[in-house]
Amino acid sequence: MTTTSSLGRPAAGVGTSSTPARRSDTPERGERRAGWLFSAPFLFLYIAFLVGPVLIGIVISLFNTTTVQPGLGSFVGFSNYADVLTSGDFWDSMWHSVIFTLFTTPLLVLLPLLFAILASRMARGQWFYRLAYFAPYVVPSSAVCLIFAFMYTPETGLITNAFGWVGLTAPDFFGTTSGAWFAVVLLTLWWTFGFNFILYTAAIQEISGEVYEAASIDGAGPWQQIKSITVPLLRPTMSLVLILQVLASLKVFDQIYILLAGGPNYSTRPVIQYIYDTGFTSYRGGYAAAATMVYFVLLVTISAAWFLLRRRRSAVNA
Amino acid sequence: MATSVSPPAADQDHSRGRDAGDGGAKAFNRLAATCVTLFALIWLVPFVWAVITSLRPNGEIAEHPTRPWSSNFSLDAYSYAWTTNPMGWWYVNSFIISTLAVIFSVVVCSMVAFALVHLDYRGRYAVFAVILAGLMLPTEALVLPQFMEFRALNLLGTYWAVILPSVALPVAVFVFHSFIKGIPVSLIEAARLDGASWWRIYYQVVMPLCRPATSAVAILVFITSWNAFLWPLLVLTQTKSQTIPVGLSGLIGGSAIQYAETMASAVLGILPLLAVFLVLQRQIAQGVANTGIK
Numbered sequence: 001m002t003t004t005s006s007l008g009r010p011a012a013g014v015g016t017s018s019t020p021a022r023r024s025d026t027p028e029r030g031e032r033r034a035g036w037l038f039s040a041p042f043l044f045l046y047i048a049f050l051v052g053p054v055l056i057g058i059v060i061s062l063f064n065t066t067t068v069q070p071g072l073g074s075f076v077g078f079s080n081y082a083d084v085l086t087s088g089d090f091w092d093s094m095w096h097s098v099i100f101t102l103f104t105t106p107l108l109v110l111l112p113l114l115f116a117i118l119a120s121r122m123a124r125g126q127w128f129y130r131l132a133y134f135a136p137y138v139v140p141s142s143a144v145c146l147i148f149a150f151m152y153t154p155e156t157g158l159i160t161n162a163f164g165w166v167g168l169t170a171p172d173f174f175g176t177t178s179g180a181w182f183a184v185v186l187l188t189l190w191w192t193f194g195f196n197f198i199l200y201t202a203a204i205q206e207i208s209g210e211v212y213e214a215a216s217i218d219g220a221g222p223w224q225q226i227k228s229i230t231v232p233l234l235r236p237t238m239s240l241v242l243i244l245q246v247l248a249s250l251k252v253f254d255q256i257y258i259l260l261a262g263g264p265n266y267s268t269r270p271v272i273q274y275i276y277d278t279g280f281t282s283y284r285g286g287y288a289a290a291a292t293m294v295y296f297v298l299l300v301t302i303s304a305a306w307f308l309l310r311r312r313r314s315a316v317n318a
Numbered sequence: 319m320a321t322s323v324s325p326p327a328a329d330q331d332h333s334r335g336r337d338a339g340d341g342g343a344k345a346f347n348r349l350a351a352t353c354v355t356l357f358a359l360i361w362l363v364p365f366v367w368a369v370i371t372s373l374r375p376n377g378e379i380a381e382h383p384t385r386p387w388s389s390n391f392s393l394d395a396y397s398y399a400w401t402t403n404p405m406g407w408w409y410v411n412s413f414i415i416s417t418l419a420v421i422f423s424v425v426v427c428s429m430v431a432f433a434l435v436h437l438d439y440r441g442r443y444a445v446f447a448v449i450l451a452g453l454m455l456p457t458e459a460l461v462l463p464q465f466m467e468f469r470a471l472n473l474l475g476t477y478w479a480v481i482l483p484s485v486a487l488p489v490a491v492f493v494f495h496s497f498i499k500g501i502p503v504s505l506i507e508a509a510r511l512d513g514a515s516w517w518r519i520y521y522q523v524v525m526p527l528c529r530p531a532t533s534a535v536a537i538l539v540f541i542t543s544w545n546a547f548l549w550p551l552l553v554l555t556q557t558k559s560q561t562i563p564v565g566l567s568g569l570i571g572g573s574a575i576q577y578a579e580t581m582a583s584a585v586l587g588i589l590p591l592l593a594v595f596l597v598l599q600r601q602i603a604q605g606v607a608n609t610g611i612k
Contacts, residue, residue, distance in 0.1 A: 056463040
């Protein structure tokens with residue numbers, strides 16, 4: 001994985017060190033030092049602000065820390081964990097994040113795939129599709145929510161009225177749980193569709209045109225080409241998009257918090273908002289840290305499982 | 319780890335499927351074109367709707383909410399939105415934070431990637447493994463302990479609180495790593511023989527060759543830090559020190575009758591990044607594809 005420069009010794013004393021290396025198989029001292037110096041800034045920031053919070057979270061979760069005043073408070077052992085694991089509100093919020101994932105993942109894995117395949121067959125206008133589908137992705141979540149909240153307005157909103165145009169009655173987007181889920185899933189579909197679309201498009205461009213030529217000489221129609229060439233070759237990309245989507249959906253916060261504030265009546269509140277509410281509104285730092293750790297372990301388990309599975313599969317294929 | 323930063327396949331076979339010959343294929347392609355184009359047009363509706371609404375007078379919006387035209391379009395809502403909210407400050411804050419995050423992460427991540435590829439030092443494999451493990455770290459989930467840490471460091475409310483956690487980005491290291499691996503070792507060796515220090519090799523030989531990787535990482539970091547919401551919401555509490563996403567979120571559920579003003583604020587919030595996107599469309603799409611495929 002790492003290519004070692006086979007260069008044993010530089011000609012003269014170079015850079016930081018002027019002592020020539022004594023043996024050819026050990027790296028020169030200056031090089032070793034340079035290696036650490038080059039890695040130091042990253043490692044420092046990584047340990048301080050990525051690893052640090054994990055350790056702090058573990059420690060705080062064992063104390064009854066409050067968020068209003070500094071200091072740890074007193075040691076309470078695992079009672080925060082016991083409280084979290086027996087809390088109905090925590091499991092409800094966990095379940096809401098899972099519901100959101102179950103709604104959004106199939107849509108955001110399959111629809112972009114379909115449209116990326118179709119768009120890649122177009123002779124012209126690739127830039128237009130990329131623009132239309134991907135532009136929402138660069139829009140901040142709160143701007144998306146402002147626009148959609150306006151379009152979801154009862155009676156006057158564009159989407160509310162669009163239901164009427166096709167003979168349906170719009171659900172109450174802010175007053176009912178099912179309406180709220182519909183609102184937030186549709187918004188998310190619009191907002192993040194382009195990211196997966198781009199991943200698929202890039203993968204489709206990697207497929208050589210000759211494969212299609214050969215297939216069309218053999219008399220394969222477009223549908224057959226898609227079914228037996230494009231989709232099978234896109235399997236690895238689909239699996240990547242799937243895991244990225246599951247992890248992203250499980251971390252949902254922005255849309256639900258801004259658009260619905262977790263409502264109506266906390267029935268859509270995702271787990272990050274639960275942590276936010278208990279930690280920063282009720283100031284129960286220790287308790288929220290315990291909830292953080294439970295949630296954190298869940299996310300790490302999912303990505304580690306996927307990672308190991310993929311490694312095993314690529315080892316089998318190789 | 320199949321990250322490869324390469325120029326987009328511009329000369330790809332656009333005509334595939336077109337010359338499939340028979341009528342069935344033609345009909346299929348026409349149907350596909352209609353579908354994709356229709357869908358794309360629907361995708362643009364929220365943008366168009368926000369712009370139209372922001373230009374119409376409120377009275378008219380209340381009277382005919384779904385009418386897309388108006389006889390008296392005006393920009394009044396924009397000047398109102400600009401003066402009632404500290405929009406200028408939000409722009410400045412977002413811009414400073416995102417720019418610094420980009421600079422720091424490009425420098426820091428490319429340095430460690432360079433060391434991992436070209437420098438032989440003890441513990442290199444451990445460093446590599448640690449960064450690899452970092453890919454799986456869901457940092458967004460850790461806001462609470464992160465908040466406690468920054469409070470202890472007395473950095474709450476500063477730009478640093480927003481910038482520092484976004485600098486050490488494992489994905490960025492892997493983008494640089496795979497790109498630097500593609501640079502011929504002979505180039506580095508030649509520079510070594512000429513007596514160049516490692517630092518000079520890094521910034522005069524390697525970095526100029528890494529431009530595609532740099533732009534991919536820069537784009538990724540800029541977009542994510544410009545659009546970051548939860549963390550800036552927690553640490554930047556003063557209205558004037560907020561970023562665009564955080565500031566805008568305060569307008570939701572505000573006055574229900576100021577449709578035009580609200581939409582004007584949303585459009586103002588969208589504009590900077592959308593403008594960048596329109597100019598750098600291809601590079602951005604390419605950058606996302608390269609950093610997404612870890």
